[in-house]
Amino acid sequence: MTTIHHRTCHICEANCGVLVEMEGRKVVSIKGNPDHVLSRGHICPKATAIADLQDDPDRLRQPVKRGADGWQVISWDAAFREIAQKVVALQREGARAAFYRGNPGAHDYALSTQSGYLQRAVGARGTFSASTLDQIPHHYAQYQMYGHVSLAAVPDIDRTQMIVIVGGNPMASNGSLWTVPDFRNRVKEMQARGGRLVVIDPRRTETAKVADEWHPVLPGTDTALLVGILQCVLAEGGSLRPGLAELVDDSWAQVKPAVDGFDLDELADHCGIEAATIRSLATELASGKPTSIYGRMGVSVCEFGALNQWLIQLINLATGNLDREGGTMFPQPLLDLVGQVGKGNIRTVETARGTLPSIMGEIPTIAFADELTRDDDQRIRTLFVIAGNPVLSAPDGERTEEALQKLDLMVSMDMHITETSTHAHYILPPCGPLEKDHYTFFFGPLAVRNFGAYSPATLPMEEGAKADWEIAADLAQSILAEKGKPAPNFDTPRERLDAMLKASPAGMSLAEVEAQPNGVDLGPLQPCLKDRLLTSDRLLHAAPPELLEELHRFAARLGEVPEGSLSLIGRRHVRSNNSWLHNSRRLVKGPDRCTLMINPDDAQARGLEDGDMAQVASRVGEVEIVVEITDDMMPGVVSIPHGWGHHRAGVSWRTAADHAGVSINDLTDPERYDRLTGNAVLNGTPVTVEPAREAVAPE
Ligand SMILES: Nc1nc2c(c(=O)[nH]1)N[C@H]1C(S)=C(S)[C@@H](COP(=O)(O)OP(=O)(O)OC[C@H]3O[C@@H](n4cnc5c(=O)[nH]c(N)nc54)[C@H](O)[C@@H]3O)O[C@H]1N2
Ligand SMILES: Nc1nc2c(c(=O)[nH]1)N[C@H]1C(S)=C(S)[C@@H](COP(=O)(O)OP(=O)(O)OC[C@H]3O[C@@H](n4cnc5c(=O)[nH]c(N)nc54)[C@H](O)[C@@H]3O)O[C@H]1N2
Ligand code: SF4
Ligand SMILES: [Mo]
Numbered sequence: 001m002t003t004i005h006h007r008t009c010h011i012c013e014a015n016c017g018v019l020v021e022m023e024g025r026k027v028v029s030i031k032g033n034p035d036h037v038l039s040r041g042h043i044c045p046k047a048t049a050i051a052d053l054q055d056d057p058d059r060l061r062q063p064v065k066r067g068a069d070g071w072q073v074i075s076w077d078a079a080f081r082e083i084a085q086k087v088v089a090l091q092r093e094g095a096r097a098a099f100y101r102g103n104p105g106a107h108d109y110a111l112s113t114q115s116g117y118l119q120r121a122v123g124a125r126g127t128f129s130a131s132t133l134d135q136i137p138h139h140y141a142q143y144q145m146y147g148h149v150s151l152a153a154v155p156d157i158d159r160t161q162m163i164v165i166v167g168g169n170p171m172a173s174n175g176s177l178w179t180v181p182d183f184r185n186r187v188k189e190m191q192a193r194g195g196r197l198v199v200i201d202p203r204r205t206e207t208a209k210v211a212d213e214w215h216p217v218l219p220g221t222d223t224a225l226l227v228g229i230l231q232c233v234l235a236e237g238g239s240l241r242p243g244l245a246e247l248v249d250d251s252w253a254q255v256k257p258a259v260d261g262f263d264l265d266e267l268a269d270h271c272g273i274e275a276a277t278i279r280s281l282a283t284e285l286a287s288g289k290p291t292s293i294y295g296r297m298g299v300s301v302c303e304f305g306a307l308n309q310w311l312i313q314l315i316n317l318a319t320g321n322l323d324r325e326g327g328t329m330f331p332q333p334l335l336d337l338v339g340q341v342g343k344g345n346i347r348t349v350e351t352a353r354g355t356l357p358s359i360m361g362e363i364p365t366i367a368f369a370d371e372l373t374r375d376d377d378q379r380i381r382t383l384f385v386i387a388g389n390p391v392l393s394a395p396d397g398e399r400t401e402e403a404l405q406k407l408d409l410m411v412s413m414d415m416h417i418t419e420t421s422t423h424a425h426y427i428l429p430p431c432g433p434l435e436k437d438h439y440t441f442f443f444g445p446l447a448v449r450n451f452g453a454y455s456p457a458t459l460p461m462e463e464g465a466k467a468d469w470e471i472a473a474d475l476a477q478s479i480l481a482e483k484g485k486p487a488p489n490f491d492t493p494r495e496r497l498d499a500m501l502k503a504s505p506a507g508m509s510l511a512e513v514e515a516q517p518n519g520v521d522l523g524p525l526q527p528c529l530k531d532r533l534l535t536s537d538r539l540l541h542a543a544p545p546e547l548l549e550e551l552h553r554f555a556a557r558l559g560e561v562p563e564g565s566l567s568l569i570g571r572r573h574v575r576s577n578n579s580w581l582h583n584s585r586r587l588v589k590g591p592d593r594c595t596l597m598i599n600p601d602d603a604q605a606r607g608l609e610d611g612d613m614a615q616v617a618s619r620v621g622e623v624e625i626v627v628e629i630t631d632d633m634m635p636g637v638v639s640i641p642h643g644w645g646h647h648r649a650g651v652s653w654r655t656a657a658d659h660a661g662v663s664i665n666d667l668t669d670p671e672r673y674d675r676l677t678g679n680a681v682l683n684g685t686p687v688t689v690e691p692a693r694e695a696v697a698p699e
Pocket of ligand 1: 101102103104105108130131133134297386388389390393413414415416418468571578579580642643665668682
């Protein structure tokens with residue numbers, strides 16, 4: 001007898017509805033849920049891999065402790081007691097403690113609502129996280145313009161007539177900061193009603209291949225394109241459409257003069273996109289039909305990330321498409337985070353590298369290794385890594401790896417012994433993914449319909465297992481007990497969720513939401529900016545001084561041409577997810593995906609043929625990797641996917657280790673970052689590429 005369970009897939013931001021068919025504890029099938037209000041039956045190959053994660057023989061099922069003879073299994077109680085004693089002893093010595101939070105935590109509402117208790121108990125100041133390797137520039141621009149780090153506008157794909165995607169690849173990523181499951185069919189529907197998709201990317205990506213137009217752009221130069229588009233849009237006048245004009249502050253008057261100073265031909269030369277193309281993109285975006293421009297990783301993890309995100313908002317504003325049906329719109333989800341979490345903040349933090357920006361309390365991860373190795377009393381000695389793998393995901397992996405070995409206490413919450421957790425003293429593994437419940441916590445606020453979905457755990461927990469949130473809560477209690485402090489009253493995640501749902505404008509209870517297993521649909525996105533702005537004067541701040549100043553800084557960079565080297569960018573594949581799905585056989589099978597993509601001319605100039613081994617070197621490191629020649633790469637740019645490099649000693653994921661690949665982040669340079677936000681620059685790394693040296697046979 002099999003049973004069918006409704007769930008939300010927790011792996012990526014698309015939050016697809018899936019139907020999991022179970023026979024006892026065995027997964028029989030995982031299929032798309034055709035009745036799901038948002039994903040409409042869509043899934044990608046990663047959904048079926050949830051079964052591989054659940055049944056992974058390499059997954060840790062009990063806590064382990066590193067001893068002289070390797071890893072030993074230890075009981076939860078003993079692990080909590082020992083960790084609590086060490087945390088408190090180190091606290092008494094005045095040792096600095098820190099957290100690194102990885103991406104999967106954002107897909108676990110329960111952990112997200114509970115881990116603050118643990119951080120406070122540990123006394124960790126600030127947080128390193130995957131966010132400063134990713135989307136912090138978006139939060140910065142949103143805070144500056146709309147008054148809240150989480151007030152995001154997404155393309156209203158179901159009603160728009162044009163989307164320009166700059167530096168995003170939703171065909172592989174399934175959308176990011178834009179919860180848009182079934183992207184392919186939504187694009188087809190747009191094209192069928194006469195709409196057009198335009199992609200700006202150094203690589204002819206999977207998304208570029210389904211687009212109506214693709215324009216290659218030199219990595220890190222999109223600012224020139226965006227300034228050019230804005231200049232052309234504003235050339236016709238620059239007055240805002242009625243309805244929007246009343247919401248925008250006086251600084252709007254400064255935007256046109258600021259972009260008018262640029263020479264369009266010079267901008268075109270800088271980014272490698274012709275002036276005529278820039279003009280025609282501007283004309284089409286401003287044609288009066290509903291259009292949208294959206295930019296993601298490619299324009300976030302670069303030197304002018306915050307500036308780019310601001311310019312993108314300004315283009316949507318200037319064309320009249322912000323907060324308009326078919327333009328870019330602000331979701332009003334079932335659980336409205338904006339009304340219930342702080343607005344965020346922009347501060348600075350002192351680090352061994354000097355003063356760095358600190359957005360939302362983050363310490364930029366580019367400074368992670370420095371803070372672990374600094375030689376004063378501010379050195380981090382206690383570290384908690386929660387669902388993260390910075391050795392593979394942060395710049396200069398080798399240095400991170402060395403730095404982790406200096407810690408007095410490192411605790412990883414992870415279900416694998418990874419390139420990172422292998423350096424921990426204790427690893428605390430969560431239960432299997434099907435043993436957790438799920439709510440679309442951070443992604444309802446980014447979805448293309450007003451929506452939310454809750455799914456209960458599919459399976460009861462295995463005996464002795466704990467969910468991430470329970471591990472965090474139990475450990476926090478143990479630390480407080482060790483300090484002799486009373487245990488606070490913890491709300492359970494479900495209690496928190498119920499309260500947050502009820503406090504949202506839709507006002508539903510968790511029980512009511514749970515009764516709708518296909519998700520709750522509150523309809524298409526609605527204009528709402530007037531009621532959502534959270535700046536002090538409730539106006540949209542068009543031209544914050546820091547961003548105008550950054551525009552001047554960019555102006556000084558125009559015309560700079562990188563010399564001699566190639567420019568390295570990353571890539572994502574639909575069968576991978578950052579560093580942690582390579583232990584699923586069905587996802588890694590087939591041809592090697594961790595290759596150096598290179599344009600035929602660049603390969604020929606270096607005497608490289610398809611399948612050769614190349615040596616790729618940057619300021620910080622070098623790797624040897626197999627060459628894949630393809631004219632999908634624009635000349636001068638090469639690509640290596642991130643998340644690989646599982647050859648490192650001590651890892652427990654055997655299938656991943658059999659498909660090790662190399663880590664692009666052994667080449668990325670932590671010295672490069674966005675000055676306004678501290679976000680890492682992960683693309684456009686200058687590299688040299690040459691045939692790999694012949695291995696010298698030992699005598
Ligand atoms: N060069 C380059 N580097 C990049 C990127 C890039 O595009 N190019 N992308 C960046 C981006 S956008 C991101 S988000 C980061 C990701 O960076 P990280 O978040 O640091 O890394 P992940 O690969 O997501 O690793 C997640 C870890 O969590 C574990 N894990 C998975 N699920 C769970 C769970 O439910 N509970 C617990 N406790 N552990 C779990 C996995 O085993 C894995 O070890 O990488 C960044 N790094
Ligand atoms: N299958 C899969 N899905 C994922 C993930 C995954 O690892 N695998 N990771 C998830 C996570 S954590 C995130 S943050 C999202 C990311 O989601 P996306 O941002 O959509 O994904 P990326 O593939 O990083 O897309 C960035 C694009 O920018 C291009 N690019 C690089 N440099 C530049 C540049 O200077 N300018 C321009 N215009 N383009 C540039 C790259 O070629 C790439 O196509 O994906 C999520 N979904
Ligand atoms: S697109 Fe993302 S959410 Fe949907 S099935 Fe694939 S991994 Fe899961
Ligand atoms: Mo990410």
